[in-house]
Amino acid sequence: MQELINRAKELLADGTVARVLGWKAGDLPYNPEPAYFETEESLKDFVYNGFCGANLSKYMIEASKLEGKTLVCLKPCDTYSFNQLIKEHRVDREKAYIIGVGCKGKLDIERIRKQGIKGIESISGAEITDEAETLTIQTIYGEKTCAYKDAMLERCHVCKGKEHKIYDELIGESKDTKDADRFAEVEKIEAMSPEEKFAFFQSQLSKCIRCNACRNVCPACSCRKCVFDSNKFDSAQKANVDSFEEKMFHIIRAFHVAGRCTDCGECSRVCPQGIPLHLFNRKFIKDIDTFYGEYQAGEDSTSKGPLTNFTFEDVEPSIVAERG
Amino acid sequence: MSIETNEEFRPKIVAFCCNWCSYAGADLAGSSRLSYPADVKIIRVPCSCRVNPMFILRAFEKGADGVIMCGCHPGDCHYSTGNYYARRRMTLLFSMLDYIGVENGRTRVEWVSAAEGVKFSQTMNEFVEKIHSLGKNVRLEDLRCRS
Amino acid sequence: MQRIGVFVCHCGSNIAATVDVKKVVELAAKEPGVVHAEDYQYMCSEAGQAKIQEAIKEKKLTGVVVCSCSPRMHEATFRKAAERAGLNPYMVEIANIREHCSWIHKDMEEATKKAVILARAAIAKVNLNAPLQPGESRVTKRALIIGGGIAGIQTALDIADAGYEVDIVEKTPSIGGRMSQLDKTFPTLDCSACILTPKMVEAAAHEKINIYTYSEVEHVSGFVGDFTVDIRKKARSVNMDKCTGCGVCQEKCPSKKIPNEFNRGLNNRTAIYTPFAQAIPNVPVIDRENCLKFKTGKCGVCSKVCQAGAIEYDQQDEIVTQKYGAIVVATGFDIIKLDKYDEYAYSQSKDVITSLELERIMNAAGPTKGHLERLSDGKAPKELVFIQCVGSRCSDDRGKPYCSKICCMYTAKHAMLIRDKYPDTNVTVFYIDVRTPGKNFDEFYRRAVEQYGVNYIKGQVGKVIPQPDGSLLVQGSDLIDNKQILKKADMVVLATAIEPNPDVRKIATMLTASIDTNNFLTEAHAKLRPVESPTAGIFLSGVCQGPKDIPETVAQAGAAAVKAIGLLAKDKLTTNPCTAKSDELLCNGCSTCANVCPYGAISYEDKQVNDHGIRETRRVAVVNTALCQGCGACTVACPSGAMDLQGFSNRQIIAEVDAICR
């Protein structure tokens, strides 16, 4: 982390960048927030640890409008989003100085809480430089431990890899964290009966509070004005009626990002109700892979997306009914 | 009892037809007097690629029991490529609906040329029959629409 | 809120017999926005249109819904009527209660209910309609003819005579097409070449006509009035300007074993060749696949013998890009392959031939110099059998479901010519029906029977069995005598079905012109617009649209020319106003729409916008309304919903959905 801060200071000092987009230490051990640093002095609050899960690519949409270059710290998975945003002309490559930062898996405070750990005072083992396999957590109710792996975000268990897809320079080592099959959960649902599927999603989506966190954090949901916020479309609803609304919202949202979603997992990370929203996106990704050939959004910044492309031999929609 | 309700069940079916092939195919079915149930109501769109998945979900939300989209045969699109995009969009949408537990017979895509009045009528007959076997759409309907 | 008038048509009894028209009027009147509703016997009649116009003026209507036949039939009629009454034509919507309702439902109550719902959907849509203004686009005064057969030549001549530039693109080395392969024509029996050649010469000499032979259309973009076409001029390897057409190169060419396409492969040609003596241009091409120079690098005989120095081995394909206002498709036909009709022994016996092969055999310039002889042993046949409907009128997947139209007549012609020239040859024709609608056609057929003694047997042949003695045993039935017939023949001629030129599919795709399941190009209207494609600016000439004989082809060629001339005579065209439109405040500038636009109609601009007080420069999509054809692909691709289609807007379609599901 110190290397990162030093490099940021250098780049600020020599005028290469006008600001640094990174994370600022929070007031609890686990709540650093995305922040801009414009002076060397302000970098004293800069932090990069296991709780810096936020994907900063989306912040680059606004940062691209600012004067001068912005140094942005991107984890390997964040770089996919950045590529995709370049493809959609939403960020300006020239306005970004990308430092690819190492990642050893990001932590999910909810997973720690789920293990019954509460009253957290401090957490050690979350620093990026730590080699620790275990987190040691001091709480009001005594010292607790938790395996790093068990505290990791779902997305890190199906990590796309250590490689940064776009960067100006790299700082820090990354670690392989993948220990699960990306589509296993999707396949599990696919194997259910229609009744079970419906019950599963009904139960999950009934929790939705329409807070729009999933949408607002999503780098693919970068519309200036979302169709769900626009009075131009009859879809503008804030109701929470536990019938069709939420399903409609989430299906349409997933459809809108289909072929563009890099599976960065931010939606599931931020959902206050713990809805596994990635299951929608990943279903589309899986379908796209099977029907139209493997495709990873954000792999590059130029290729044609699967929904703006076609072949004469594409499968017919009846495949859905045929495969049962 | 259940048989009785089945007889009373008149499904609401929305058919999106592209102007150039399938709407003309429906016209041909009409001028050839090839009947299909009155439950099918056709909405004319310029091309199957004009059909937004949102329209289909909207129809279900508002109580439709089945939605079918017809377009020109692949390769025959009046706009060359429209139905190819539509095909991908609908494949993914249908797959998603299936995934969330909506019976996959409620949606269908059929390519109907302007010369295929017979196919149009046959398709509609089949589709209505299928919807009859599935019964009323309860999984996607917005309950508010019942009041 | 709109002020909508609803007009329900009885269409005589076409609608009124199954739909309670009065009820539709009564219920439509209660829909929101409706201030006027009435019914009439024939809305499309003068009087019906007058009713609409009157109501527009009196009730100050801002929108009109006509419940009648398909909008494909009369939408334009009613829109024009509304325009005459001062209403924007795009404020008129049609509820199709005939083709989609009265004609397919029998129960009055049910049909009426559906008609009301269809009316309701149209009313809901009109409530959201906005007046649209068509734009204008320029017309390039030049026509492209694809195909240089009699259809293409005739169309080209007619257009050129009207004073417009015309280009003909012909795939083969010469114009002339299928007609140049024919020996005589029915029902006059005049020589095909004698009437075709002057036309070819006239086309070649016409100052307004430019002929690209040995060329193919490579790419088409643009739209009516302003097409841009890339034409690939295949390397001929012979300089067109230098060549004198002396023919020495063809005599000296050592590669002489190449099946002669013009003679249907019945004899051979050389690697450098002109397809036939009267070819235009009379400049040979080198068939590079079979030329020794190109295959082995050795030879070069033609170059050595050419006095004019016209041989150019290093010629390259050339792409010519040209703009056109109109395109006429005249791609013609071929006969079907017979590999699925083993029972006729076509592949087993040289003496079973197609009618087109017979044309070449009968032709003085053909493989047998015009002598009727068996290809197996060169003997003159004494018993000749013609089999009709080979591959035509078949509903299985072996043949074509349609009648090829020309076979009955050319078979009568062949039979008559043979009986005339070889009176001791017996001719038997197995037929299902003899179809002779046409001027002097039945008389012609009767002459074959009555004057020339051709034996017509009603019944189909089931099998042709080659015999060890070289003859053919024909098994057929005689339905009139209710007998099975076994007939020995020396030669069998198959009236093989015709099919559109296989290249037409590729061309139709480039032109975005629609084709039917048999690969015939579709007309804009089967009865009223038979020579136009539904795609504006594309016209149809000849057999590419459906089976035709020569006079019909020529007539249609002329008709297509007139339609093209009508287009070229205009300086400007009004464009379809139902185009995509981007809301610059919603646009993300992501380019997704441009990626799916088949017309390249969307570009991006950096534009100063004022978004509720936030002023900034944004990259936003701009639609070129002259290029946009209104398919709507972009509207769905657009993630933010900034792109919408005028006339078929998101809200309009949703309103229809809601109205139907209500």
Place this chain on the structure above:
Amino acid sequence: MRNEHSAAEKIKEISGTNPLKCMKCGKCSATCPSFNEMDIKPHQFVSYVVNEDIEALVNSKSLWKCLSCFACVERCPRDVKPGKIIDAARQLVVREKGGDYLKADEIPQLLDPELPQQLLVSAFRRYRR
């Protein structure tokens, strides 16, 4: 007495053909190997079904003269399949005879080892219920 209408319908159902598609070309009769022994010719089968004259059809010699070679089925350009029609008519008769045809469980004891297997299979195919 057989209901002629329902018998005609039954023939259509069993044969899976639509006799109205026939265009009366006669190709079926052209090569029928049993043509000369038939009183009703293959191309005439369809009209008996269309006219619902099933009584005459099932009492014809043709019913038992058809060899089921299916040449007519293969060659019919209209997919009408006269061979299937006559086969269906035959089945109609066989089915109506009620008890006097073999039951499947009686067959093993009647089997003659000399009997060609193919004949058995073809008999099953033709006379199965």
Place this chain on the structure above:
Amino acid sequence: MYKIAAENLQALFQKIAADQDLYLPVKVSDQVNFKAWSEDAEVCLDTLKTVKSPKDAFFPQSENLYTCKKEEKNISIEPQALQEKNFVVFGMKACDIQGVKVLDNVFLSDPIDTFYAARRDHGTIVALACHEPEESCFCKVFGIDCADPVADVATWMIEGELYWKPLTEKGEALTKAVAELLNDADEAKVEEEKAAIRAIVEKLPYSNLSLEGWGQEDYMDRFNSPVWEELYKPCLACGTCTFVCPTCQCYDIKDYDTGHGVQRYRCWDSCMYSDFTMMAHGNNRNSQMQRFRQRFMHKLVYYPVNNNGMFSCVGCGRCVEKCPSSLNIVKVIKAFENQGGEK
């Protein structure tokens, strides 16, 4: 003071639910929220914070106001029935109860919100003391004692027994209805528990947060402070903080076209949303900074100024836990604390 053994709670819930609705923390798909009780519901009384606050019981996220029926061109209006059935909210925490008081100030002062009033009239609140407060809690800052909640009935869960103390008439009535399941108990254990809880609260990191400078009339300096410009930046403009908050009371009124008429409903709105208070002329807060500032100025300044110093934050800490960008009201308060002398 009464008590009931934890294993008898199911019987207690059955008893209560027999003649009224019962809402309590229930786990659905891994998350605990207040839900209507049913036999097979997974009740989670040991969950400190439900994801959403229980304010839904009185002020639902969506509720119908009236329905217009369209028949031909006539429109008839069907008013929405007010709450008539009694109900019990079981297991509310002290902070959430204070949240209801914040709502009361808004909805029960003139003009009275009849929908809300009817629910308040028919609702009985059974409070549950916070056995193990967490690091995100800061109710103490607002003078709330989570060890001794004040409601119709107060309860404590101590060593497998629920101690039960009715405090109001409604509470007495409920107690009477379930009397057969309750045993008498003395208060000693409860007092012990209270002391233990209070001791933990003292140790919580936020407990000594200073509200100095907030809740004051002369707030323009604070309003115009440049601090907001920095603070709001990570904000994603989602509504998470609003929708999990027990005190947020803003709502939007919208119409839903049912096809046969229109349902006019209200639903929670969030000041974080771009169309918040959107009017015909436009929006009077058109940047996220302004909307962000509104949220905290309202909770910490405007509301207390108008309500005798009562803050419209109760320190439940939900926003601390749930904000996707780890922003929260504590960070805002601290940011101004660090500004020193500035008000």
